[in-house]
Amino acid sequence: MQLPRYHRLRRSFYRLEGTRCNRCDRLFFPGRRICPDCRSQDVEPYQFRGRGTLYSFTNVQQPPRGFGSIGPYAVGMVRLEEGPLVTSQLTDVDGVDLVIGMEVEMVTRKIQDSSEHGYIVYGYKFRPLLTGAR
Amino acid sequence: MRDVGIIGIGQVPISEHWDLCLRDLGALAALRALEDAGTDRADAIFVGNMLAGELSGQENLATLIADSAGFLPIEALRIEAACAAGGAAVRAAYTAVASGAHDFVLAIGVEKMTDHLTDGITSALATAADADYEAGHGVSFVALNALLMRRYMHEYGSTHEDFAAFSINSHENAVHNPNAMYRMPITAEDYATSTVVSDPITILDSAAICDGAAALLLCPMDQAAAFPRQTIEIAASTVATDTLGLAERPDPLHWGAIDVSSHHAYEQAGLAGPADIDLYEAHDAFTIVSALSLEAAGFARRGEGVTLAREGRIAPDGDVPMSTLGGLKGRGHPIGASGVYQVLEVVQQLRGEAGPTQVKNAKVGMAQSVGGSGSVAVTHILKN
Numbered sequence: 001m002q003l004p005r006y007h008r009l010r011r012s013f014y015r016l017e018g019t020r021c022n023r024c025d026r027l028f029f030p031g032r033r034i035c036p037d038c039r040s041q042d043v044e045p046y047q048f049r050g051r052g053t054l055y056s057f058t059n060v061q062q063p064p065r066g067f068g069s070i071g072p073y074a075v076g077m078v079r080l081e082e083g084p085l086v087t088s089q090l091t092d093v094d095g096v097d098l099v100i101g102m103e104v105e106m107v108t109r110k111i112q113d114s115s116e117h118g119y120i121v122y123g124y125k126f127r128p129l130l131t132g133a134r
Numbered sequence: 135m136r137d138v139g140i141i142g143i144g145q146v147p148i149s150e151h152w153d154l155c156l157r158d159l160g161a162l163a164a165l166r167a168l169e170d171a172g173t174d175r176a177d178a179i180f181v182g183n184m185l186a187g188e189l190s191g192q193e194n195l196a197t198l199i200a201d202s203a204g205f206l207p208i209e210a211l212r213i214e215a216a217c218a219a220g221g222a223a224v225r226a227a228y229t230a231v232a233s234g235a236h237d238f239v240l241a242i243g244v245e246k247m248t249d250h251l252t253d254g255i256t257s258a259l260a261t262a263a264d265a266d267y268e269a270g271h272g273v274s275f276v277a278l279n280a281l282l283m284r285r286y287m288h289e290y291g292s293t294h295e296d297f298a299a300f301s302i303n304s305h306e307n308a309v310h311n312p313n314a315m316y317r318m319p320i321t322a323e324d325y326a327t328s329t330v331v332s333d334p335i336t337i338l339d340s341a342a343i344c345d346g347a348a349a350l351l352l353c354p355m356d357q358a359a360a361f362p363r364q365t366i367e368i369a370a371s372t373v374a375t376d377t378l379g380l381a382e383r384p385d386p387l388h389w390g391a392i393d394v395s396s397h398h399a400y401e402q403a404g405l406a407g408p409a410d411i412d413l414y415e416a417h418d419a420f421t422i423v424s425a426l427s428l429e430a431a432g433f434a435r436r437g438e439g440v441t442l443a444r445e446g447r448i449a450p451d452g453d454v455p456m457s458t459l460g461g462l463k464g465r466g467h468p469i470g471a472s473g474v475y476q477v478l479e480v481v482q483q484l485r486g487e488a489g490p491t492q493v494k495n496a497k498v499g500m501a502q503s504v505g506g507s508g509s510v511a512v513t514h515i516l517k518n
């Protein structure tokens with residue numbers, strides 16, 4: 001990923017920041033500058049808590065370029081407790097029986113370590129909710 | 135708007151064409167369509183393609199194909215709509231003729247994939263998805279479909295085995311299509327023991343990497359009688375869109391773009407609904423897409439797309455024949471070309487030239503090209 005692009009994405013990648021439409025109150029992840037429901041541009045950053053449940057999951061056996069060194073790896077879709085669905089890598093799942101509906105939480109991890117641009121891309125992943133974290 | 139018909143079809147057999155480059159594939163299909171129509175006239179070409187920039191380092195593709203085919207200096211434009219590029223090129227050619235901008239227009243679909251290794255193609259295909267929020271996280275295109283398939287099985291209580299009939303039907307029909315890539319039947323056991331690509335999706339749930347090109351010559355219906363082949367009318371041509379990111383839809387298992395484009399198409403063609411369709415060439419890039427397509431287009435209730443397949447109703451002698459010449463799974467899925475092959479095969483069916491998998495008394499056929507994970511759907515309904 002190009003550096004300026006990565007820089008633009010840093011808030012959403014590092015801490016799961018999306019947006020909220022001030023006209024219709026809808027929440028978005030990824031954040032949107034324009035609300036597609038009411039076309040308002042009156043949106044503000046919204047910090048998601050990073051908790052949710054697993055909507056679906058799979059394993060990537062044939063990683064795309066740049067992800068070969070970490071593959072095969074698990075990915076999933078997570079229903080955030082605030083509503084939106086997020087597509088993400090899953091982490092800390094070795095030996096875990098993944099089940100749709102299980103509770104998960106967001107952590108910041110290394111997403112890609114063979115960036116052609118010479119730096120490491122970090123971002124959100126989801127892991128099974130640690131016992132006692134509820 | 136003028137009524138528009140298809141008067142010529144041309145295709146290159148789908149294969150790994152080590153000795154044919156992008157420009158020649160496209161030009162050969164175009165010239166074969168003109169030959170079929172018995173004319174050398176093309177006023178414009180619209181080229182459906184997704185990956186020439188990414189895989190061949192070649193943009194400005196339509197001009198290159200016009201040049202290769204000896205069409206200069208006519209209008210030549212490339213149409214991109216991810217995996218629906220082929221359908222979108224047919225749509226562009228249709229609107230050009232219907233509007234009166236041109237009389238004789240070629241819709242060409244072409245894709246050259248096999249010069250690359252798997253990881254390069256996996257990355258290229260992922261550009262159909264959201265680059266920042268799907269592909270950027272290592273979520274491949276297969277993985278997005280696998281996420282859908284697992285969720286489908288969870289919500290409806292179906293099993294992986296329930297999807298077998300889609301793949302078996304596609305391969306069964308491809309056997310009889312000389313232009314298909316996989317002309318061998320598969321068994322339920324082959325399906326059950328196939329290698330996993332992204333669980334629960336296996337190789338036999340997925341259309342394979344290949345090269346191909348197909349072309350159609352369109353003209354106004356009132357000029358079509360002068361040409362030798364039976365004219366097949368384009369009774370409907372529609373496009374609808376949905377969010378690029380799969381996760382951003384209220385319900386990822388309902389493909390709204392297919393729903394909207396299908397129902398607009400039924401209306402445009404003057405049909406009551408899917409029951410009036412004699413064959414349905416759906417975008418069976420993955421078995422899960424076949425199920426979701428049947429449901430969104432109104433052929434099956436939600437969760438029952440797999441039932442239609444299991445009951446044999448998608449066979450050429452069933453009530454909803456699908457993938458009648460192999461579909462994307464059996465014929466092959468050269469991405470931006472597939473949508474043109476689909477329309478071409480509906481033409482073959484409506485001309486009565488589909489061979490052993492001919493659908494009896496086929497009068498109305500539907501071809502549907504889908505881009506991304508359901509983010510754009512192009513639907514054409516043809517009548518003979």
Ligand SMILES: [Zn+2]
Binds near residue numbers: 035
């Ligand atoms: Zn709004």
